[in-house]
Amino acid sequence: MVAPESVLICGGGTAGWMTANLMQHAWPEATISLIESSNIGIIGVGEGSTPALKQFFKKLKISESDWMPECNATYKVGISFPNWSTRPGFESYFHPFFSELDLKPGEPFFYNSKLQKDGVSANAHPDQYFVTAEMARRRCAPISEKYPQIDIDYGYHFDSGLLGEFLKTRAIANGLIHIIDDITSVVVDNEQIQSVIGKKHGTLIADLYVDCTGFSSLLLQKALGVPFKHYKENLFNDSAVAIATDIDIEQGIPAETRSSALSAGWAWRIPLVNRYGNGYVYSSDYISSEQAESELREHLQAFDEEKYPARHLKMKVGRVEQHWKSNCLGVGLSQGFIEPLEATALMLVQYTIEEFIQAQSSNNNEKYSEFNTKVNKMMEGIRDYIVCHYVTNSRDDSAYWRDCRNAKRSSNLDKLLSSWSNNESFEQALRELDNELVYLRPSWYVMLMGVGRFPEQLSHQAPTDKPVFDVKKAKGYCEQLVDDVFPSHNDYLKKLYQDKWA
Ligand SMILES: Cc1cc2nc3c(=O)[nH]c(=O)nc-3n(C[C@H](O)[C@H](O)[C@H](O)COP(=O)(O)OP(=O)(O)OC[C@H]3O[C@@H](n4cnc5c(N)ncnc54)[C@H](O)[C@@H]3O)c2cc1C
Structure with missing residues (x-):
């Protein structure tokens, strides 16, 4: 055929x-x-999408000014994960969409991460090293009108x-x-x-x-x-409850999805130009639908059931x-x-x-x-990366989170996690699994360093031939680039939406 x-x-x-x-x-x-x-x-x-959706519209020759205003869409530069970890200083991290702009600050991140895994205090929190993390902090659009040749990977909310x-x-x-x-x-x-x-x-x-x-x-x-x-056995969540809430766009529309851990799952917050889409993805083995709805309402401070109706969903x-x-x-x-x-x-x-x-x-x-x-x-491959979020959580406030640490892992995920503490073995595992993994090296490093998976005691000195890279240089590079190149999310959307802007 x-x-x-x-x-x-x-x-x-x-x-x-x-x-x-x-x-x-x-x-x-x-x-x-x-x-x-x-x-x-x-x-x-x-x-919410990954950067693949950008390629979908590109292939069909549909421009952002054609579809985004029709779908109340906004830009997405990554996802933040608050409250998955209890390690001080690592309670939240941002999983960025990566691009060529990250090559320069990204290498010092890997380098410092390896030192930190070896017990050296090296300031290796991923949020300091990636350009889209800085864009998310400043609520910028990932579009460079100044240097249109810069091709950034980004997704959308719609x-x-x-x-x-x-x-x-x-x-x-x-x-x-x-x-x-x-x-x-x-x-x-x-x-x-x-x-x-x-x-x-x-x-x-x-x-x-x-x-x-x-x-x-x-x-x-x-x-x-x-x-x-x-x-x-790998992923316990089987239900969700969704509630839309108001957005105050004057504060600047965020360019990130927020995925906050709650007592028996996690809540998404997706910013559109006219509302936030929110929802709680949870396991019905640990919490009832009524409890989940009330926990989500508390989290959102959205108690008025008529103004903010809830929709319950089952997931297979x-x-x-x-x-x-x-x-x-x-x-x-x-x-x-x-x-x-x-x-x-x-x-x-x-x-x-x-x-x-x-x-x-x-x-x-x-x-x-x-x-x-x-x-x-x-x-x-996608499943393994998602499972890794759960098995590496360090929350101790509910049976759900404790049980999640023992969720079934594939042999690939097991190999990655068991080799993580040894820098050479981990790099080798990544190379060996290259053909099997959907998420690549930067995403694994960001998640595992982001939740603070390195020794409790950072008591070693950096070797004299391998000094700690100064994190301020990486952060400064990202700040300068974002200042210089990327417009505010609101300003860019206003231009894109023209007379459709609220
Ligand atoms: C809680 C939750 C959050 C999600 N968040 C994301 C996200 O952030 N990003 C993402 O990419 N995806 C997300 N997804 C997945 C996403 O929603 C779906 O992949 C996407 O909407 C595609 O759904 P679908 O078209 O396969 O099915 P549906 O939207 O369910 O469409 C099914 C269609 O089949 C038709 N149909 C069914 N039975 C019959 C029948 N007997 N006769 C005629 N027609 C019939 C219905 O009328 C309907 O048109 C999420 C899913 C859930 C549950």
């Missing part, structure tokens, strides 16, 4: 509409239809419902057939989908079916019976064993979900579609298994 002549996308959440746009781009001759229910809503959360609407309008304008109907059944014969049955539209037939039906996974898991592998955390089976591809929550601590779900959507578009044109008989192995590796 070079390109399918017809595609039926089932589901109109963010995954469905991203799939529609990318497949239209790849296969302009194909007839692409999308069926979605008006009775079953979309999940309606998922408002209203997920509005993003879906934007992508829907574009897909329909580009010829997509939009069907509003409920899928009542899926006909399967010989492990192939033969048709999808709509309540009003009857039999719908295509060469390729894309399952974007969310957690219900009507085609891939229910109809084709693809098994699901739970990550429950894990992945399918095969994301592509015969004539069906699973994309989005239907293929699996890793809890949103690093906001990776849409990155996985994008990765799945792009890899599939490449793989399906191949004549290789192994293409199904190669594709599925790749996507599984991506999910396992």
